[in-house]
Amino acid sequence: MEAIMKLTPQKEAFFEEGDQFFLRNEKKYEKNDKPEFVNLFSKYVKISDHVLEVGSGNGLHLAMLTERKNCKASALEPSALAIADGQAKYPTISFYQGTAEKLPLADASVDFLFFGFCLYLIDRSLLCQVIAEADRVLKDGGFIGVVDFDPVTQHRRPYVHRSGIYSYKMNYASLFLAFPQYAEVEKHAFSHYDESFHLDQNERVAAWVLHKSLEQGWPLIASA
Secondary structure, eight states, rough: OOOOOOOOHHHHHHHHHHHHHHHTTTTTGGGGOOOOHHHHHHHHHOOOOOEEEOOOOHHHHHHHHHHOOOOOEEEEESOOHHHHHHHHHOOTTTEEEOTTTSSSSSSTTTEEEEEEOOGGGSSSHHHHHHHHHHHHHHEEEEEEEEEEOOOOOOEEOOOOTSSSEEESOOOTHHHHHHHHTEEEEEEEESSSSSSOOSSSGGEEEEEEEEEEOOHSSSOOOOOO
């Protein structure tokens, strides 16, 4: 018989690793440059919209959106250190400590939800719940943004900063696109290193924008 692959639970690990991630990248959170995915997402955010970022860090990118669009902003992040830094720097953002399988917001309360480069670290046993929760809080007619790795084939790799856990690389937009009510609007490809395509598939990153429409996903066809 083939051995059953056992995957290490990652939710608890990332409440601690989230702090370490923030400390490793603290200088990056001080930059005022505007990444291309912020430019992309801002096209689909209107003034007075409610925007939620999942895996927000200290809220830097969310703050860039709110500055442009004067929208209501909520942020979900496991790192207490990142949240404390964000609350000090961006007091208009509502921060919540937690993980993506349980969002602390009401049904159909969000106009634009984006995953800030975090889906590749989600506990595999919780991934279906993460997709369901995002759909639950997103309004019909709203948009999903995904920033994550964009490999040729899905695979897992040992997580370099902590033993016993993994990073899981795949096209995460495809999980939403499996449902007819979601349609791809735009995709922008870049990499860890610059704003261009990378030859190494492990370094390829992309930002997707998806639109949710129950009417367009399930159109009424008159009976014969």
